[in-house]
Amino acid sequence: MKLTTKSIDIENRGVLLHAGDAREISVRDGDRVEVKNHITGESVSAFVDTTASLIPQGVIGIYRPTQVRIDVLEGAEVEVRAADRPATLDFIRKKMDGLRLGKEETLAIIRDVVDDVLSPSELTAYIVATYTNPLDMDEVEHLTRAMVETGEQLHFPSYPIVDKHSIGGVPGNKISLLIVPIIAAAGLKIPKTSSRAITGAAGTADLMEVLAPVAFSALEVQQMTEKVGGVIVWGGATNIAPADDRFITVEYPFKIDARGQMLASVMAKKFAVGANLVAIDIPVGEHTKVPNADEGRKLAREFIDLGERLGMRVECALTYGESLVGHTIGPKLEAREALAVLEGATEPTSLIQKSLSLAGILLEMSGKAAPGQGYAVAQEILSSGRALEKMKQIIEVQGGDPSVTSAGIVPGEHQFVVNAPATGYVVELNNKALISLARAAGAPQDRGAGVYIHAKKGTQVRSGEPIFTVYADRKWRLQKALEEGRRLMPVVVEGMLIDRVPSRHWGVGGDVHGA
């Protein structure tokens, strides 16, 4: 059917059809049509929305991304027909049924993901299928390679190219903001691409965005790295492993990060930037992605194995994940805490020790420190102020204000302090509940939102002393967070009455209600 185009400023890969035209070509809302540009002969598949009144019959509303793909002008004539069902839906179905996917099948799926051929529900089906039917190592390798091949790669003229990544899962894990400047200050190249939050309340990209823009092209990432030695950018904007951010969009609301997806997500980004020396942080703890050290070692071997398959040298560090890193969760609170350490703060020790350990591994791997000396070399770079100096250069090259100080970063104006209701020890500090609380307060989108934990697990508190403070940029968000806090009880102080659950059928004095 021939239809006349009308541009519509909507940001998805769709078209708007009059209900009458849709009936005639036998499509319904959510189906696909193929739209062909007569002049260029190019065609594109797009998802259908229908209307009875917004456009007349004979006209097709073309959303912006669809228009860009087939390059049609407003008022041009296009040929529209019901599109064929993509073959990749059968591959996704195969994975849903628990079968293995071959290399070509995986590549076809990832191509369709990157080209926006799959609808959000089809993409979700793929992620859920790989969540419930785990990928084996061959499938993980195919997925990793497919994620790299469907995006851009960096090619630096000299080695080593160093990189680090955390699998996430522990709140407050702001170590990249310390490690990247330390490594770059040592004279190494570290083109660090990070994700936004996946299962947490603030990913490294969310934290860095407090200090500088994080959206750059692959070429800009390479140029900035060559100039100052390192960057901290958002992988989702770079077209480096572009499927990754599409997957994270699906994973975020469910707070899931399936093992195979996680391995591919991390290693595709490392491979695509051309890293040859990689350190992986695997936080281990009851409420993290890896519940115990045995599981952590298994995962470490998988990272190392995948690295060997791809030609990268990988070392893993199992790290303490029972409690948050440092005292803060949320973009501004975390950026402020990390910057304060670069400025010379000698606390929090958990943050400093973890960052120096990981940086030390990379310094030893690259020969910048003798075996066993990495930690000390990293410490010297931090305490001499060279890491702060380097961070300022990184902030500046990314377009941020290099004169920023930790004191100048102000978290959310709406605050609520939760005090200890009794004297005792903090025996429980539930990571997952703290993340839910920070998300409810608005993190990571609201940068000032988050949680400051005054008393971490194992700390003794007196009745009335603060345990944590919730921050929010908006008042209603603070309210939401407090409701979430009441529901989840993220902190338990030993000796405290957690709740009192009254008997359902007995009233005052033992009268039976409704009997």
Ligand SMILES: O=P(O)(O)OC[C@H]1O[C@H](OP(=O)(O)O)[C@H](O)[C@@H]1O
């Ligand atoms: O939200 P959860 O699942 O905790 O983890 C996601 C975070 O973990 C990684 O950190 P980094 O980039 O190595 O610092 C990711 O890039 C992301 O920032």
Ligand SMILES: Nc1ccnc(=O)[nH]1
């Ligand atoms: N799945 C992932 C975990 C942590 N970081 C990532 O980039 N991806």
